[in-house]
């Protein structure tokens with residue numbers, strides 16, 4: 001029974017995004033809260049499949065940029081309802097993360113999901129937004145002394161900027177961990193560019209970030225012991 005309720009609400013979120021119907025998405029998002037459903041699961045199984053299907057329609061020439069834009073507005077209308085209700089955990093030692101979408105790229109939905117999950121996992125997140133000049137990642141890491149930098153890109157043309165950002169960060173702050181992601185990125189490219197980590201979704205991103213935090217902690221301990 002509970003499963004049926006979930007599936008109906010996921011379907012409404014999905015269809016609402018696909019049909020750029022903000023009202024349906026907002027109402028379904030309120031239903032998520034009223035029924036006490038898992039918010040992250042509803043994002044992953046309702047909103048995101050909706051925007052993925054939008055991408056397919058765009059590729060087939062059935063949707064154009066105007067529709068993609070309205071669909072992402074509908075997705076954001078739902079995220080705005082859900083975001084304030086995501087529970088924040090305190091189980092991570094408060095490490096700082098700088099996150100942004102690389103220069104030339106304005107696709108920020110994936111980055112915002114990753115940011116939301118880092119927030120929820122108890123990290124302190126500095127969000128640089130989208131279309132971020134390469135140097136800004138380097139300068140903001142230096143200014144905040146953040147332990148982790150997260151880079152997002154959704155276009156094959158913009159993802160190449162990641163390699164340059166990584167080498168500039170590593171040159172100035174060799175101990176900093178850099179994590180990359182976005183649909184065109186993969187583990188092979190991440191390794192080629194010298195990234196410390198790559199994840200294809202928010203769940204794995206948090207898992208790997210927590211692993212990096214424990215590596216940083218043991219390095220700190222070693223340093224103190226010497």
Ligand code: B12
Nearest residue numbers: 055068105106107108109110150152155156181182183201
């Ligand atoms: C919505 C959308 C738009 C919206 C963006 C709105 C917004 N605020 O983001 C608008 C309409 C503005 C748009 C514009 C354009 N778009 Co567009 N867009 C899309 C679409 C449909 C969905 C993208 C999306 O949000 N997906 C959902 C999110 C959640 O997925 P995600 O970003 O991959 O994120 C997940 C993972 O990758 C990962 N992740 C993401 N970032 C990070 C970072 C880290 C550190 C980690 C660990 C993980 C991680 O976790 C996330 C959650 O699971 C895609 C199609 C598709 N199938 O992806 C095209 C797509 C990305 N767009 C495309 C194009 C070409 C454009 C335009 C150039 C079109 C044009 N001619 O103007 C412009 C680009 C403008 C620019 N300079 O950036 C192409 C890119 C092709 C390519 N490979 O280079 C795509 C693939 C469509 C296509 N098939 O042609 N777009």
